[in-house]
Amino acid sequence: MGWKTEHKDQSRQKITASAAELFTKRGFDNVTINDVMEHAGLTRGAFYNHFQSKSDLYAEAVVDAAQRAKNYALENANLKPSDIIELYLSEQHRQGEFACPLAFLATDMRQRESKVRSTYTEVFKKFVTRIQELTGDTEDELEAIKKTVLMVGGMAIAQAINDDELAEKLLKACRDGVNTGISD
Amino acid sequence: MGWKTEHKDQSRQKITASAAELFTKRGFDNVTINDVMEHAGLTRGAFYNHFQSKSDLYAEAVVDAAQRAKNYALENANLKPSDIIELYLSEQHRQGEFACPLAFLATDMRQRESKVRSTYTEVFKKFVTRIQELTGDTEDELEAIKKTVLMVGGMAIAQAINDDELAEKLLKACRDGVNTGISD
DNA sequence: GTCTATAAAGGGATAGAC
């Protein structure tokens, strides 16, 4: 790979990383291409050398953001399943120290085009599988889905409401619900 | 109340009803004031005789949409708690035949101003109270919150994903989770 | 109170220089 190609690759990665952060925190409509490019240290015009449209970038950003959230968990949580679940349903997560796109973009998806929604759906399926591994529900998919809803849906609601006390109570309720029956 | 005042009142109600429907289905950014007014049978310019801003209308629309969803449930579900929960976690709800703003607008709230978020939060609290009454968890608020998350969060995710089969499985998992321990 | 017309700003996408 020549240095020019390498340079282009680096720029693309900078754009994706910037998009993953901004889109996950603010959603599709409240982030402009200019925002993404400035945050990546580039200018607006350069964008279309890397992506066909804002929507295409969004789909990639969802995948990248999910990977980043996973990496954050691996670096900051103990390997115990209950610790990973605690981190997901933590105050840090609610306040956006890291952000799972499943929880932060859920109701944003309804308005997005098919490609984006399919990407979101695949990320969700992988999350369920991961929960099955973590909680030992390998033979009970419905139980794993229920726990996933408590995590993803719980965080989605926790970041929506305006009342810190209630949000903490809600997160506790979800932690209790997911951890029932997990002995680590 | 003179006929003029009455007329204005009717217009305002038409606008709120239109907004409740459109905002709940498409979110804040994907609905324009023109959309709302046309759907209400009026023109754009008349809007500011009734509301100060799009955001103000949104806050009222959240309340109105919640009331409409509740009325829909009262008319279409049996009075048995399990039937009301089934209706909430039904295919009809997922496909927007009626729409609970808590589930459909959850991740939209993060970007909204304080007034709107407070409105959403109050509607959420009332929902939890209602679930406490329905499920008999009057002395266990955390249990009621957990069930509310399964309902609201479950529907939020169900309408986000792109896979009908998975969505049905998810709704079933949530119904099972909420109905555990409800004897009607 | 509701209408038409318009102001003013923002943002997606493209053109062309370097």
Added chain:
DNA sequence: GTCTATCCCTTTATAGAC
């Protein structure tokens, strides 16, 4: 490949006629 400049459309909000 990245930049500046710009086109073109949408949208919130206002002005003024009826």
